Amino acid sequence: MVDFKRIGTLALIIIATFAIIIVSSPTILKGIHLGLDLKGGFEILYEVKPLEEGQVITKDTLRETAYSLERRANVTKVAEPEILPEGTDRIRVRLAGVEDQEQVRDIMKKPAVLTFRSNVGCEDPTDFCTVELKGSDFKEGGASREFDPTTNQPIVSIELKDASKFYDVTQKLTGNVLAIYLDEEQLSIPAVNYPIGGGQATITGNFTNAEAEELAGIINSGSLPVQLEEIYTQSVGATLGQLSLEQTIRAGIMGTAVILLFMLAIYRVPGIIASITLITYIWMLLLVFYWMNATLTLPGIAALVLGIGMAVDANIITYERIREEMRSGKSMLSSLRAGSKNSWSTIFDANVTTILAGIVLYFMGTGAIQGFAITLIFSILVSILTNVFFSRWLLYLLIKSGWLKKPSSFGVKEAEIREL
Numbered sequence: 001m002v003d004f005k006r007i008g009t010l011a012l013i014i015i016a017t018f019a020i021i022i023v024s025s026p027t028i029l030k031g032i033h034l035g036l037d038l039k040g041g042f043e044i045l046y047e048v049k050p051l052e053e054g055q056v057i058t059k060d061t062l063r064e065t066a067y068s069l070e071r072r073a074n075v076t077k078v079a080e081p082e083i084l085p086e087g088t089d090r091i092r093v094r095l096a097g098v099e100d101q102e103q104v105r106d107i108m109k110k111p112a113v114l115t116f117r118s119n120v121g122c123e124d125p126t127d128f129c130t131v132e133l134k135g136s137d138f139k140e141g142g143a144s145r146e147f148d149p150t151t152n153q154p155i156v157s158i159e160l161k162d163a164s165k166f167y168d169v170t171q172k173l174t175g176n177v178l179a180i181y182l183d184e185e186q187l188s189i190p191a192v193n194y195p196i197g198g199g200q201a202t203i204t205g206n207f208t209n210a211e212a213e214e215l216a217g218i219i220n221s222g223s224l225p226v227q228l229e230e231i232y233t234q235s236v237g238a239t240l241g242q243l244s245l246e247q248t249i250r251a252g253i254m255g256t257a258v259i260l261l262f263m264l265a266i267y268r269v270p271g272i273i274a275s276i277t278l279i280t281y282i283w284m285l286l287l288v289f290y291w292m293n294a295t296l297t298l299p300g301i302a303a304l305v306l307g308i309g310m311a312v313d314a315n316i317i318t319y320e321r322i323r324e325e326m327r328s329g330k331s332m333l334s335s336l337r338a339g340s341k342n343s344w345s346t347i348f349d350a351n352v353t354t355i356l357a358g359i360v361l362y363f364m365g366t367g368a369i370q371g372f373a374i375t376l377i378f379s380i381l382v383s384i385l386t387n388v389f390f391s392r393w394l395l396y397l398l399i400k401s402g403w404l405k406k407p408s409s410f411g412v413k414e415a416e417i418r419e420l
């Protein structure tokens with residue numbers, strides 16, 4: 001007897017799934033950031049070297065230098081710059097969608113200049129033309145975010161190398177202000193209330209935690225005596241990036257179509273279920289990229305396609321186990337339960353070993369290899385949700401509905417079935 005309630009539930013789930021996919025896909029695709037190999041741009045690997053003899057390049061040095069480079073990139077109006085420290089003395093810069101690459105590279109090469117300025121001697125009192133202190137006057141890593149013990153408001157604590165110089169400057173500017181500039185961008189205008197001795201001071205204002213952290217980072221990056229040397233450069237034109245994207249999408253669609261046709265031809269009705277869950281898998285993985293605000297690159301797409309293959313493999317293992325149980329003479333429902341149970345350990349082992357390999361690649365690799373690894377890991381996790389649990393749930397509803405009665409709907413011939 002056919003259970004139309006379960007058939008209706010199954011149909012409603014499938015319709016709702018595809019409706020969500022169709023409605024949300026344009027927003028997801030539009031919101032995914034493309035890497036420079038798909039959008040065009042360039043990548044530079046810098047080696048960070050000390051300017052002063054005996055200076056040690058630390059992780060804090062790399063982090064603050066990377067932060068300084070990021071502010072430089074933001075000045076050029078580059079969207080979503082990727083600037084990451086690597087190893088002990090390197091920084092990788094990826095800038096996608098850059099039209100004038102040479103101009104941006106020239107800007108990135110120039111060190112950001114941090115200055116503390118006053119309006120003493122300036123024609124316009126609102127102009128700050130006199131440089132009183134430079135970034136090199138501050139101790140490396142001497143700026144930090146703290147909290148006012150009275151008001152509990154975020155403040156910035158600073159420490160200078162020459163206490164007497166700082167005292168002279170603050171004595172001269174008592175009752176005035178000392179504006180903080182990064183290049184020609186004004187960051188803050190703290191007031192000087194009294195002469196400050198000892199080389200330590202605090203900058204107060206209506207800072208949020210993030211603003212205080214940012215200002216401290218800028219002061220630290222402005223006092224870093226380092227030089228950057230280009231040791232690797234890769235440039236991708238916008239036209240070439242667009243061509244790569246179009247060819248990759250075309251190849252992905254063709255490959256997916258062949259896989260779907262294969263599943264339909266070999267596994268019949270379960271192949272339809274596999275096709276539904278495979279489409280859901282692709283949409284869900286893109287949704288994860290969208291939520292993570294991740295950047296999609298060619299290696300990332302390669303990992304996604306590999307994930308599609310592994311997702312199909314999970315369905316094939318499950319369906320073959322189910323068909324084996326059906327050939328032994330069991331009912332469809334018993335075959336589903338036994339086949340799903342017997343296939344789980346194989347699927348689990350295969351996916352766990354691949355995830356472990358992805359973790360090793362992520363922590364041992366850099367750049368594109370890390371992108372490949374993280375995409376592969378997420379693709380496997382999403383595959384387990386869609387092509388194992390979701391697929392089995394849909395197949396369970398279909399079999400429990402009583403609509404499928406012939407083994408041929410699973411691609412099993414009557415002559416292959418053995419009596420129990």
